Amino acid sequence: MAGPxxxxxxxxLTLMVAGxxxxxxxxxxxxxxxxxxxxxxxxxxxMRDSYAGLPPSFYSCxxxxxxxxxxxxDEAGKAALRRLLATADVLVQNFRPGAIxxxxxxxxxxxEIKPDIIFASLSxxxxxxxxxxxxxxxxxxxxxxxxxxxxTDRDTGRPKMVRTVIPDKTTSVTAAQAITAAxxxxxxxxxxxxxxxxxxxxxxxYLWPEGMAGLTYVGRETDPAKAQMGLDLVxxxxxxxxxAGAVADAEWAGMARAFGRPELIDDPRFRTATDxxxxxxxxxxxxxxxxxxxxxxxILARLAxxxxxxxxxxxxxxxxxxxxxxxxxxxxxxxxxxxxxxxQPRPAARFDRSPSRIHRAAPFLGENSREILxxxxxxxxxxxxxxxxxxxxxxxxxxxxxx
Amino acid sequence: MAGPxxxxxxxxLTLMVAGxxxxxxxxxxxxxxxxxxxxxxxxxxxMRDSYAGLPPSFYSCxxxxxxxxxxxxDEAGKAALRRLLATADVLVQNFRPGAIxxxxxxxxxxxEIKPDIIFASLSxxxxxxxxxxxxxxxxxxxxxxxxxxxxTDRDTGRPKMVRTVIPDKTTSVTAAQAITAAxxxxxxxxxxxxxxxxxxxxxxxYLWPEGMAGLTYVGRETDPAKAQMGLDLVxxxxxxxxxAGAVADAEWAGMARAFGRPELIDDPRFRTATDxxxxxxxxxxxxxxxxxxxxxxxILARLAxxxxxxxxxxxxxxxxxxxxxxxxxxxxxxxxxxxxxxxQPRPAARFDRSPSRIHRAAPFLGENSREILxxxxxxxxxxxxxxxxxxxxxxxxxxxxxx
Numbered sequence: 001m002a003g004p005x006x007x008x009x010x011x012x013l014t015l016m017v018a019g020x021x022x023x024x025x026x027x028x029x030x031x032x033x034x035x036x037x038x039x040x041x042x043x044x045x046x047m048r049d050s051y052a053g054l055p056p057s058f059y060s061c062x063x064x065x066x067x068x069x070x071x072x073x074d075e076a077g078k079a080a081l082r083r084l085l086a087t088a089d090v091l092v093q094n095f096r097p098g099a100i101x102x103x104x105x106x107x108x109x110x111x112e113i114k115p116d117i118i119f120a121s122l123s124x125x126x127x128x129x130x131x132x133x134x135x136x137x138x139x140x141x142x143x144x145x146x147x148x149x150x151x152t153d154r155d156t157g158r159p160k161m162v163r164t165v166i167p168d169k170t171t172s173v174t175a176a177q178a179i180t181a182a183x184x185x186x187x188x189x190x191x192x193x194x195x196x197x198x199x200x201x202x203x204x205x206y207l208w209p210e211g212m213a214g215l216t217y218v219g220r221e222t223d224p225a226k227a228q229m230g231l232d233l234v235x236x237x238x239x240x241x242x243x244a245g246a247v248a249d250a251e252w253a254g255m256a257r258a259f260g261r262p263e264l265i266d267d268p269r270f271r272t273a274t275d276x277x278x279x280x281x282x283x284x285x286x287x288x289x290x291x292x293x294x295x296x297x298x299i300l301a302r303l304a305x306x307x308x309x310x311x312x313x314x315x316x317x318x319x320x321x322x323x324x325x326x327x328x329x330x331x332x333x334x335x336x337x338x339x340x341x342x343x344q345p346r347p348a349a350r351f352d353r354s355p356s357r358i359h360r361a362a363p364f365l366g367e368n369s370r371e372i373l374x375x376x377x378x379x380x381x382x383x384x385x386x387x388x389x390x391x392x393x394x395x396x397x398x399x400x401x402x403x
Numbered sequence: 404m405a406g407p408x409x410x411x412x413x414x415x416l417t418l419m420v421a422g423x424x425x426x427x428x429x430x431x432x433x434x435x436x437x438x439x440x441x442x443x444x445x446x447x448x449x450m451r452d453s454y455a456g457l458p459p460s461f462y463s464c465x466x467x468x469x470x471x472x473x474x475x476x477d478e479a480g481k482a483a484l485r486r487l488l489a490t491a492d493v494l495v496q497n498f499r500p501g502a503i504x505x506x507x508x509x510x511x512x513x514x515e516i517k518p519d520i521i522f523a524s525l526s527x528x529x530x531x532x533x534x535x536x537x538x539x540x541x542x543x544x545x546x547x548x549x550x551x552x553x554x555t556d557r558d559t560g561r562p563k564m565v566r567t568v569i570p571d572k573t574t575s576v577t578a579a580q581a582i583t584a585a586x587x588x589x590x591x592x593x594x595x596x597x598x599x600x601x602x603x604x605x606x607x608x609y610l611w612p613e614g615m616a617g618l619t620y621v622g623r624e625t626d627p628a629k630a631q632m633g634l635d636l637v638x639x640x641x642x643x644x645x646x647a648g649a650v651a652d653a654e655w656a657g658m659a660r661a662f663g664r665p666e667l668i669d670d671p672r673f674r675t676a677t678d679x680x681x682x683x684x685x686x687x688x689x690x691x692x693x694x695x696x697x698x699x700x701x702i703l704a705r706l707a708x709x710x711x712x713x714x715x716x717x718x719x720x721x722x723x724x725x726x727x728x729x730x731x732x733x734x735x736x737x738x739x740x741x742x743x744x745x746x747q748p749r750p751a752a753r754f755d756r757s758p759s760r761i762h763r764a765a766p767f768l769g770e771n772s773r774e775i776l777x778x779x780x781x782x783x784x785x786x787x788x789x790x791x792x793x794x795x796x797x798x799x800x801x802x803x804x805x806x
Contacts, residue, residue, distance in 0.1 A: 311546045
């Protein structure tokens with residue numbers, strides 16, 4: 001059983017995170033994703049702990065793909081890409097605005113080769129405007145889109161960043177959805193099209209429900225900080241940290257019993273949801289004080305017995321041992337011949353008829369150059385000639401991560 | 404020109420944020436999304452500042468949908484849902500595991516009505532395991548998935564939450580992608596299927612590239628905190644906050660010139676990217692000190708003139724005036740007859756041949772009950788009978804948000 005996108009070929013010219021994670025999702029769903037890279041490999045291959053060009057972060061953005069290394073400054077390299085594009089359903093690129101046209105692979109040129117291709121252009125900021133010539137840089141997007149404002153420290157008023165690349169990865173999922181919708185449209189109508197998606201637009205659309213609720217009704221704006229649902233419900237136990245929350249009355253009563261403080265149920269500050277919202281500072285103080293009296297294991301058991309939503313705060317190193325995460329089977333370990341065992345999350349969405357899965361390891365640079373060129377009609381001698389001339393880079397199949 | 408999902412009907416039984424935002428994306432792309440709600444309306448309609456059941460957060464999760472209010476405890480209400488499902492391509496539900504079966508609309512029952520339907524089940528934690536009976540609660544997912552660990556305060560070691568519902572909304576986009584992939588698969592093969600997606604799995608898959616890079620290679624794990632790319636690059640000016648970064652040597656040199664401190668270029672602590680990474684504490688201190696000497700406007704102009712990536716940190720209230728956001732046209736204002744002008748982000752991905760757009764305002768409860776029942780074959784008298792019996796709730800078309 002193949003994935004839902006079996007039979008689709010994606011030519012992936014993207015680098016870093018946003019584009020590669022988008023095409024990786026398509027690859028996990030069965031698309032044949034061909035990562036076209038320059039002879040030196042894309043930038044992410046050169047991060048520290050590289051394992052012969054497979055640093056762990058590269059691996060986790062580029063599994064379920066094949067690698068074709070082409071010198072696109074060379075006419076023979078360009079000719080190979082053109083021949084590949086004639087077989088492609090989707091082209092994804094995230095160069096700065098204007099660059100793909102200068103390379104000779106703008107939409108008009110590509111559509112001459114493959115009239116119904118889906119041409120997806122990802123950018124940081126869009127195609128025009130004051131920022132488009134900046135290097136795309138996750139914190140700049142976080143600054144502009146309101147995320148740093150959302151994270152403002154309540155005590156100091158200082159905005160803060162989220163410490164992982166939310167804009168990059170949200171753009172990945174959004175791009176994968178848009179490309180898939182365009183494939184559906186092409187299937188019904190025969191029509192390809194150009195999809196344009198910027199990280200900045202992605203983040204504003206993503207944050208707006210809830211994050212920007214207060215700005216929705218023009219002329220009746222409220223401070224969005226006050227409409228935020230997200231609360232920093234972190235409490236320290238004797239030996240760690242947990243989260244716990246009580247929204248409904250029954251949950252609050254359960255929490256009071258779990259603390260061994262049943263008199264809190266009828267405390268006038270906390271009797272109703274409205275009371276509890278009004279006395280949020282007092283309530284947090286009481287909860288902090290009570291949670292601190294217990295070990296993580298004990299207080300979680302007591303809260304769970306009372307049906308109060310709660311969980312330990314997992315350090316990343318502990319994730320693989322969490323019983324819910326084990327139950328879900330979300331983390332899978334495959335053996336890589338060059339590297340050894342590799343841990344990855346399986347694709348999150350589970351399809352019962354066309355299962356999505358990790359189809360192959362992240363490729364070494366040019367690992368699939370020979371086979372892909374053969375598939376698009378190059379003969380063996382031609383292929384070796386392209387390699388000898390530097391138009392194509394191919395990895396010797398015998399080498400390993402340590403080689 | 405209709406959107407890429409024109410012609411698709413989605414029956415949406417979801418509530419709160421994750422499910423509704425997923426189906427809203429499908430609605431913006433042209434699907435006919437029918438929000439089936441209980442007679443009292445879904446929970447999000449009852450938040451404060453409700454505007455007759457259209458609080459701003461509800462609006463931003465439920466535009467581009469129609470509302471059909473059915474009493475599913477009533478046999479006639481169930482019959483209406485069955486008749487609707489016979490016309491549907493997709494059913495999305497996010498009840499707790501087991502609930503949809505108890506309501507009589509489990510997969511087997513629905514597939515008898517519509518054999519090739521795509522049945523999408525969203526959950527917080529999965530279908531089995533220690534947490535599945537908890538109320539789904541965004542901070543619990545943040546605690547379990549590693550996001551709270553990623554946000555750990557470097558000074559205190561205390562984990563922290565992101566203050567917006569990242570797990571909910573990432574699940575939305577991931578669900579929209581999976582449903583679209585299943586639609587593509589059905590278009591090619593005629594086969595419907597069941598998609599299962601949990602918020603916990605979604606977040607682990609989402610965070611893994613980059614956020615968990617250090618856990619990828621089994622037996623060669625490194626502390627994931629050290630592999631994090633996200634930096635809290637926030638600097639205070641005389642009158643606000645900016646972000647700015649210098650990764651490449653040329654960017655560092657530009658920054659030094661922008662500060663009027665060209666001697667920093669050859670400072671041995673900062674000469675190469677490696678030097679700068681090693682002396683990150685010193686570098687942040689120098690940058691903080693220099694940025695503080697300027698107004699936001701002046702230092703951003705100087706940094707931009709030197710091609711250093713930088714931006715002001717926008718407060719949410721300022722977003723609509725940012726020149727890049729204005730250039731992109733991401734925020735659009737439509738007039739709602741009951742509420743007045745409503746500000747929304749347009750869909751982020753722009754399709755040039757099958758444009759995605761906001762197709763309609765978020766519906767009042769039961770706003771479309773009569774028209775939908777008529778579309779699936781109920782006569783006028785039958786409809787009024789269902790309403791009189793309480794099986795269906797319909798909004799009188801004459802009423803407004805203040806009514």
